[in-house]
Amino acid sequence: MEVEHFSHPGHPLILINQVLECSCELVICSGCEGPIWGPCYSCTSCYFFLHKKCAELPREIKRRIHRRHPLHLLANPPYKGECDCDRCRKTCNSI
Template identity: 35%
Template sequence: MANEDGISHYLHPQHRLAHVHIEGNFLCDGCKVVGHGVRFRCHACNFDLHEHCARCSSTISVPMHSDHLLTLHVLSQDNPRRCDVCRKTAIGLCYRCVPCGVDIHPLCTLVRPNGGSWVTVGKIVLKVINIAANIAGFPGLDLIADAIER
């Protein structure tokens, strides 16, 4: 739930999270991926969430894996996975298709192709020419190189 006093979030039920813009990088306590600038934050606990991670729905459909809905999971450090989009470690918040073994960071679900050809890479489909990530707070996403290297 959101209002001018911030939001409540199940990952941090102790306090409300304020919507803030603070220059500099932060580690999202939801997906464990570095962000920058705008976030939801508990100042008392030094707890930060990307805007997108704070508002993730429990299930989504994405064009890169249209066979099934993806379900939001919280992965422990004892059971890390690898994001099938950016190929980085996935712990914390992660969308999963359990039957197919597909795992995608919440921010990586925002990747939208912009032109190019569809290419099947593993169990996901990517457009690898002119990908427009446009993900605020997710610097260094090298989607093309990471996807092709698989």
């Protein structure tokens, strides 16, 4: 199965159902930056991978705590450095 994903425009992603092994290196999700051990989407022309679950996330979600303003999934952070979560007050890092 082939999909287009907003985070990797111009490159179709192909679903891979087996565990990945890439020259003994850990394969990392380009979305959440976590290790990939199961099904994922892969770009055949570059080293870009997404967990199946990360690739299938909705672009917009609405939460009860912030009903009037939906949250939008972005391909890149809109800022650089550290920020604080308005809900839990934890510090997040951005590259």
